[in-house]
Amino acid sequence: MMTKQIAQIQKNLPPRGGALVAGPVSRRYLTGFESSDGLLFISPGNAVFLTDSRYIEAARAEINTCPVEELSDAAKQLRALCREQRVKRLFVETRRTTLDEVLRLRRQLPGVYIETRNSCVDNALRALRLRKTPEEADCIRRAQGIAERAFAHILGEIKPGMTEREIALELDYAMLRCGAQALSFETIAVAGENGSKPHGVPGERKIQAGDLLTLDFGAVVEGWHSDMTRTIAIGEPGEEQKKIYGIVLEAQLAALDMLGPGVACSEIDKCARDVIANAGYGEHFRHGTGHGVGLEIHEAPNLSRKSKDVLAPGMVVTVEPGIYLPGNCGVRIEDMALITETGYENLTRAGKTLVVID
Ligand code: ZN
Numbered sequence: 056m057m058t059k060q061i062a063q064i065q066k067n068l069p070p071r072g073g074a075l076v077a078g079p080v081s082r083r084y085l086t087g088f089e090s091s092d093g094l095l096f097i098s099p100g101n102a103v104f105l106t107d108s109r110y111i112e113a114a115r116a117e118i119n120t121c122p123v124e125e126l127s128d129a130a131k132q133l134r135a136l137c138r139e140q141r142v143k144r145l146f147v148e149t150r151r152t153t154l155d156e157v158l159r160l161r162r163q164l165p166g167v168y169i170e171t172r173n174s175c176v177d178n179a180l181r182a183l184r185l186r187k188t189p190e191e192a193d194c195i196r197r198a199q200g201i202a203e204r205a206f207a208h209i210l211g212e213i214k215p216g217m218t219e220r221e222i223a224l225e226l227d228y229a230m231l232r233c234g235a236q237a238l239s240f241e242t243i244a245v246a247g248e249n250g251s252k253p254h255g256v257p258g259e260r261k262i263q264a265g266d267l268l269t270l271d272f273g274a275v276v277e278g279w280h281s282d283m284t285r286t287i288a289i290g291e292p293g294e295e296q297k298k299i300y301g302i303v304l305e306a307q308l309a310a311l312d313m314l315g316p317g318v319a320c321s322e323i324d325k326c327a328r329d330v331i332a333n334a335g336y337g338e339h340f341r342h343g344t345g346h347g348v349g350l351e352i353h354e355a356p357n358l359s360r361k362s363k364d365v366l367a368p369g370m371v372v373t374v375e376p377g378i379y380l381p382g383n384c385g386v387r388i389e390d391m392a393l394i395t396e397t398g399y400e401n402l403t404r405a406g407k408t409l410v411v412i413d
């Protein structure tokens with residue numbers, strides 16, 4: 056029995072066409088099996104997963120959606136598969152395949168055209184991965200739950216005098232302790248003037264009264280990622296800090312309010328951007344409003360000015376406007392939401408009233 060995802064790729068193949076999926080994320084998506092090495096060969100009537108001796112036992116035990124073959128001589132095995140399945144045109148994932156790999160396939164498979172343009176594999180995978188199944192959404196929901204428990208825990212641990220790096224490490228440890236299988240990305244913990252760099256790296260700067268501290272982090276469950284950001288105040292915040300926090304929050308709530316099936320992603324970006332621009336901080340919000348989250352931390356759809364995507368049920372997107380004042384401070388607030396048939400479910404539960412730590 057094929058998964059419905061593999062069946063969807065097969066539906067997109069032209070006659071005599073085949074697909075070779077080599078990227079680890081796509082392989083995992085289509086087989087449910089995680090490995091650093093492997094090839095998924097798909098033809099209109101068949102699919103075979105090939106992996107080397109390090110993974111073969113686990114692959115045979117875990118994959119029940121297609122046959123599993125030990126990878127010993129890729130060139131010979133692929134030649135045989137193309138011959139048996141009458142594949143004359145092989146599509147590769149153009150986004151994941153290196154030029155080196157394409158040239159090797161061309162040498163290894165004489166008589167088979169290696170298709171590198173307008174890949175029907177890429178298109179089918181993008182369309183599939185845009186909309187999460189209820190099971191996939193549930194993994195993301197669990198990952199988010201872990202991140203939030205870790206966040207609630209470290210709010211009680213953060214004290215003036217700790218460095219950004221110490222705070223990031225505490226948060227990472229808490230997420231792993233709470234059940235994260237991995238971290239979604241390198242945790243961002245930036246304070247004071249470092250907070251003006253949206254993707255700053257936590258360093259040796261000690262947090263102190265008067266700082267805003269931005270924490271951007273996420274957990275992974277069964278390969279599925281979560282993503283959230285909160286900005287908190289160390290000591291009583293100043294007037295401008297309170298003001299920009301209020302503007303970012305207003306922009307975030309307005310953009311969240313628009314989420315729902317049929318809404319253009321560019322419109323959501325515009326909504327958040329307009330709130331910030333109307334408050335006079337337009338030039339200080341320079342990144343997109345959000346992005347899709349799934350097996351990768353950044354994936355389709357894109358909530359940006361130029362996006363052509365339209366929201367549909369099953370999509371998981373972030374909404375994360377920010378204001379960054381160079382040399383001074385930054386504020387970002389990020390929630391992750393699941394688009395439903397009628398609107399959206401906010402997967403982020405943590406409050407958004409400015410937390411003050413003394
Ligand atoms: Zn984030």
Ligand code: ZN
Pocket residue numbers: 282346373375389
């Ligand atoms: Zn994000």
